[in-house]
Amino acid sequence: MSLGCNDLKNSKTDKAITQVIKEKQITYTISATTPIPVVVYFNDIKVSEEHTPLNSSIDVNGYALKNGKYKVKIQIFPVFKRGDKVVYPEDIKSCRFSFGSFVRDGETGDISKPQTYVQLSLKDLNSPVAYFEQEWEVDIKELPYTLEGWSKGQDLSKMDKKEIEKKVIQYHESIRETLNQGNGDQWIDLTKRRATETAVFNYSSTERYESSIKENRMNVEKYCANRMIPLEDYELKLYAEGKLATLERRSHTTEFNNKSPLDIKGWGPLIRKGQKGGGADYRLLLYLPQNSNDFVIVRK
Known part of the structure; x- marks a missing residue:
């Protein structure tokens, strides 16, 4: 499933969660600072909440199945909350995006080795538009794993x-x-494939994986x-x-x-x-x- 040093057997999935050395646990990310609502797509998949301003780093490892070139797309619509009907040039100028990576310590959450590969600069507008969209191509080179994901899915x-x-x-x-x-056991069974691949791109240990399964089950039983x-x-x-x-x-x-x-x-x-x-x-x-x-x- 991936390249690393120790494969830990997981009894719940009968699959190995491969342990990648910390220096190789790279997370690719889109950094976004926007005072207005935008929608961010990576690999033709929506990866941000819709219609909310962003001031965060959006991890994209879960949507990149292997190393290669990918598309980033930004969409900006008129601000519904203000009652706007158009996107204004000043709205575009207020947004900042970049593509980069870092290494996150899975136990402490500490970030190290931050890098910015490219600024995703938005083109200037001379007048208001009904809708704004722009695309870029980015290159992912250092993922230490390959996932099957939806690659073998039907079109x-x-x-x-x-x-x-x-x-x-x-x-x-x-x-x-x-x-x-509140059927937590059935929910865990239905999301087994997702959970297993999530453990890989989050570089989870077997213990962290099993803890997240327990937490997801409890949340469904307690809150849903x-x-x-x-x-x-x-x-x-x-x-x-x-x-x-x-x-x-x-x-x-x-x-x-x-x-x-x-x-x-x-x-x-x-x-x-x-x-x-x-x-x-x-x-x-x-x-x-x-x-x-x-x-x-x-x-x-």
């Missing part, structure tokens, strides 16, 4: 859209029932039971050039579950209400393996 974009949408909706409805029942909202107001989205499918909320909101402002447009529709206000979504990125009719959860 859903070549299939009947209504049939795919029906199957994706049915899958989400089934997952909603699992979450609303009878608190999932109905599946509604969604649309089908295909990513990774048709290899991944999901559902996303279609409409803007100004508040949700007693929290204002809160815009949940673009969230996954599997939403858990918070006890006092707000909520959290359980986003599913699904792929359809070759010679199979059953979706598999591979990312979020």
